[in-house]
Each structure stands twice: as structure tokens, then as C-alpha cells.
Amino acid sequence: MSITGDQSFLKQINRMALVRVIQQAPALSRADLAKETGLTKSTVSLLVQELIDEGWFVERKAQVTGALGRRPTPLYIDSQRLALIGADLGVESISVVAVSLTGNVLDAVTEPLPSPDQAVVIHRLAKLIAACAERLKHAGRTLLGIGLGVPGPVNEQAGTLKYAPNLGWSKVQIVARLGSALKAAGVSSPRIFMQNEADVAALGEFEFGERPIPEPLVYLSLGVGVGAGIVANDRLFSGVDGSAGDFGHSILQVDGPECYCGRRGCAETFIGLRAIGTQIAAWGEKALSTAALAELAARGDARMREVLTHAGRYLGVLAHNIWTAFKPGRIVFGGPACELGPYFFDTAAACMQRYAESSGLPAPELKQAHYGSLAVAVGAAALVLHKLIRPLELKACA
């Protein structure tokens, strides 16, 4: 409903269409872009020059091919001049990263959550972001915007975190408050975008992951809780209330183990870190890190192998159910449970593979998060890029 014939807006749509084409198919020339987009060659030349001037595109030397005539100049996304900042407001820690348009991590800082107090956390985040922005400035980079990943569903339009049970927060006007804090810290008001942690991590994989990026793409965040970010039809899939992909509470066994949510047989009761920890605690084992669990299994601890294999099998069933529901081309496993190692993941992959073979259909790619523990922070930076290069949606949301 927002195509108004406004010329500058149409121009921005066309500019960003060019960015998206080059992002997906680097090394195309201006002539290729004209063919790809249906824009005239002169319009493409004009827009490409602007994008080069502003730091979006860079030209590289054409490869000498032996063919006659002037070689078309290949265009690439410029990784050198612009930057995006992403912040991960986690339950236990906060991270701030700067990344290039191509997903190179330029700067990263992680520290423990300073306090459960909202004001303290927002103030600290603003400080870290301001320092990061300052370093970018010294490096001669232009900041395009700031993204934030939070541990709960959000109201994107209002810039509020609806609730974050693990922080004990609800209805927090984070975007406005962070904006004020950044202004106070001397960061001239750039755009701020916010989304749920699994959603931004999914966008991180979608914008910066291994190409070609298949769709739908599901990022499954495995930790104490189990949730997912889903990208489909080029957009985040978030459901009626922003909480689609709540796979931790899909039921894998009717009348199964009791879940803290009141239901029984939820996926989290089989594969959540708390559930795994409870099993181990029942042996009288002290609390161990995920890496330590994997280490024990690797060293031959039979009980640990059994626990991780059992959990891994249910992860395979969950991944299979995600597959039947969304038919993703790729499922990415992320989150702290990624350290549980092969008894967990290889079991899941083998289970998924068996199901796929039964059905005669190719299984989706299974991958581990490209940015590891920085997945949410980098994803938050990707959110900024994702929004900027889709101006139609930006306008629709305004």
C-alpha cells in the first residue's frame, strides 16, 4: 500500500535492488545488472555510481579473458567503508560487534550482564556501542545503523521487548531508551532496529552465511530453552504474535516428561540444557559446562554418551518435524548446546538422514552457526542491513 509514485522512494527501491543483486551474485557488471533488474543501462550507471560513492559497491579489475573489446567491470559489495553495529542483550552476557557489509567481524566485545536492572544494562550497552562507533569513526568507516537482539518476543513497530522471562523483564521500551542513552553518549542518532535473538541469528545466517542461501532457512537456538528464527520469502517469519518457531514447546511425546511450562513431552524436556543437566545431576554429578559434558563423552564415559545420544535423537526428531512443517533448505544449529559435540549432533544428523531416506526426499542441509557465540550480535548487525536493503518494508512499517 505504500507505492506512492514518490520518485526518491522509487529510486531508493531500485538502488537497494541493485545491492541485493550484487550481494547474491557478486562480480556482475552494470550491463548484467540492467538485464537482471529491467532498469535501463543509463539508470543503472547512475545508481551504481552513487552506490560506489557512498561505500556500498567497489569495482575490481576485470579479468583478462582474451575476448576482444572493452571488458565489463565487475562490481562487488564493498567490505571496507561502511559498517553495521550489532548488540546481543543476553541473559548472562552482553556483546557488541561491528561488521562490514559482507559480514566480516571488525570489532567484538563480550562481557557479563552487569546487572538485572534495565537502566544499568541499557546504559552499559550504550557505552559499549558508543565506544565501538568511535573506533569505527577513527578507522574511517561510516556507521549505517545499530541492531539489537533480545531474549524474548518484540513489538518491532513500537521498539519494545514484550517479555523476557529469563531476565524478569516485560514491556520494556528498549529502542527509545537505548536511543536516548546513545545520544547522551555522543552517538548521533542512527537507526536502531530490534528483534528476538533467534530471529536476528537467523538473519545473520541469511545475510552473511554460506551462499547460495536456500529458503526457507531455520536457525535453531539450542540452550536452556529451544527456539528458532525462520526466514522465508525473503523475510523473517514471526507469526501472529512474533513468537513463531517456539519449537521448544512442540510436543514430541504425548504424556512425556513434565515441562516447566505445564505441558508434557515438550522438546525442551528432551533436548534443553536444563533437562540434560537434571539427568546428570541425578547421578550426583556436579554442574558441568557443556564443553565438559562433551569432553566426558569423548573420553568414553558411557552414561554421558547415552544421555547425549538420547538427547541427540530427539533433536533429530525435532529437526525432522521442522523439516516437514517448513521444508527449509537449511537448518542451522546455534546456541550454547553447540558445544555438546558429536554424540549430540551426529546422532541428530543421522536420525534426520534416516527419516529423509524413508520419505525418499532430500534432507535439508544441517549446519552449525557460522559465527558461533557471536551469532546473535552479528545477527543483530545483519538485521540492520536486512532492513536497509528492503526499503519497501521499511516504509511499510513506518
Place this chain on the structure above:
Amino acid sequence: MSITGDQSFLKQINRMALVRVIQQAPALSRADLAKETGLTKSTVSLLVQELIDEGWFVERKAQVTGALGRRPTPLYIDSQRLALIGADLGVESISVVAVSLTGNVLDAVTEPLPSPDQAVVIHRLAKLIAACAERLKHAGRTLLGIGLGVPGPVNEQAGTLKYAPNLGWSKVQIVARLGSALKAAGVSSPRIFMQNEADVAALGEFEFGERPIPEPLVYLSLGVGVGAGIVANDRLFSGVDGSAGDFGHSILQVDGPECYCGRRGCAETFIGLRAIGTQIAAWGEKALSTAALAELAARGDARMREVLTHAGRYLGVLAHNIWTAFKPGRIVFGGPACELGPYFFDTAAACMQRYAESSGLPAPELKQAHYGSLAVAVGAAALVLHKLIRPLELKACA
């Protein structure tokens, strides 16, 4: 990538934007439309007049309110002058319907599948469609296009049915062949659109269902097989291979009953009509219609009540899992199992409700298919409308 500055295309986008606004909010005036779309009042007036002339819009008398000045004229989608044809190529029967832009069924014919032979079926479909088109013509209606729902995943661009196991068909160029047959039958080549049966049924609910239409919307087709059509972000959600929503083979019980697909514990082994029929056959009962099963349960047959309640409970679990995955605002139950009655459906709804209460979140609306056994045929007609009023996507697919 398809916004080219082409003026006639932009005009068509704007025209169809107006149609979609009036579809969602009937009785708006030209001034309201201008406000809603950002178009100028003079552009709106021009486009509205065209849409009235062509049969999309109708003006009705403004209600006298007592306020001074000229009253703005409310606009409505015209149900009288245009028509859409939808065809359901089912495993056991074929149906052809004509519907108005507002979803009124103007004409409907259903007959048994004439043969498993492709040529025979396509020829018969063309005959039925041609006869329907002829009747529309006599009634003075203009046909906008023809939609087709088929029992298997499709390649929409190529107009092919990939495979339909229950027909024993694979890689059938249905759209091209139906187009030729229609031409031979004297139907001047209108657009033909094709999609999977559950997908078109979902679009039927999305375009013609009870307003407001929440998103995502899931149409769960319950029969021998269990599949779904999903509408999200205003589009059909179909996954990497067109077969998203294959919920019949999501696993509800690890190591559960064997499924014909080779997996175990698939949803179909609990709620598919074949699975229910097998249980009943085990009592030595002869094959009964779904309506007869419901009748027996209603008359007090304890075993039948137990069978239907057990299946209904698993339907509730499946609906819950669909809810956690997609967070739909509405789940519609359709297909022949709809005749199984309250022991099946009320149990499912109660199960779903209990889960929602446990989680503290509102459950999605549960509804039965608005068009009953014509859901797929009417949905196929809705597919035509859905495509026509989204020209951006039409062009992107061309």
C-alpha cells in the same frame, strides 16, 4: 527486482492496491482510499472509476448521517459482474465451480474421477470448465481466470504437477495441456493458475473466509493423508520444494506405529482416515463412511467413541505443534475427516485449549472449512483472485 518504473505496471500495482484495501475494509470512500494508500485524490478517483467500469468495484448509496455537506460514496467489491472459475482435480472426484469476487458460489458441479488416465481427466476437466464458462457468459459475467487445485506438490512457474502418488501421476504438464484442451473447447485462453489442493484451500479461506483474516492462517486438510496450506505475510508459504505443511509425517511419537512412508509415529498413523479405518477393520467391522463412524459414536458406540477421541487427542497435539511452529491466528480444519464429528473435533479443540492454558498464551481460532467439500475448488478460484490482485508477484514470476 521487478520495479522498473514502467508506468502501466505501476498503475496496475496501484489499482490492485485499491482492490485489496476495499476487500479488507469495504465501504471506504475515495477519500479514505487516498488516505490509506498515500495516492493523491485525483489518482484515486481516476483508478476507482476504471475499477467501477471494469466490474471490480460498485458504489452504494451513502448512508444519511445528518452531518452537513456531500456524503462520501462507499465503495464495495462488486459481486455481480466478474467471475473466477476453480477446479478441484481430486483423487476420487473432480469439481468445477464459478465464484464471484466476494466468494459467492455461482455454479458448482462435482462428478467421480472419470479415469486414472491423464488425457481423459484433463479432457473432462476442460469440458466442465468450458460449460461453466459458457454459463457465465450467458449470465453476462466476465471470466478473470481459471484456477486448479491438484493432489500433490507443483512447480508453479512451469505449470507442472510434480507427483501425485494417489493418482500414480508424476511430472504432468497440466497447465499447458489444460490450456490446449480449453482452447479446443472454445474457451479463449484465459490465465490458468495451479497449486496444491491444501494450498488453494488455504487461499480460499484467506480470500473469502470470515473477516478479519488473521495471519498466519493454516488450513489443515484431514483425510487419508494429512497436509496443510499455510498463508503468511500475505503469500502462500510453500517451502523449498513446494511441500511445506506436510504435517501428516511429523512425528508425534518416537518409535510409534509404523507409517506406510517407512517412518514411525507419524501424525497420519494416529489421525489419518486410513489409520482409523484399520483400527475399525480390526474389529471385523466392514468399511464405513466417515459420516457413519460419527453416527455410531453419536448413538453411543463406546469403542467408536474411544477410537475417535484417541484420534482427536492426537489431532489436538498436532494442532498445538502447528501453533508453536507457525503461531497462526487461525487453524482451519478441512477435508473428508471433517465428517467425523464432535468426538474427533471437540477432543482436539479441548486438547489444544488445555495446552494454550498451560502456556498462558491465547490459542489460535479453530474453524471448520467455510466451503466444506468444495473447499479445494473454491480455493482454486481464490488462487486466481489472489494472483491477480498481487501484480508485483505476477510480474516477478513471469
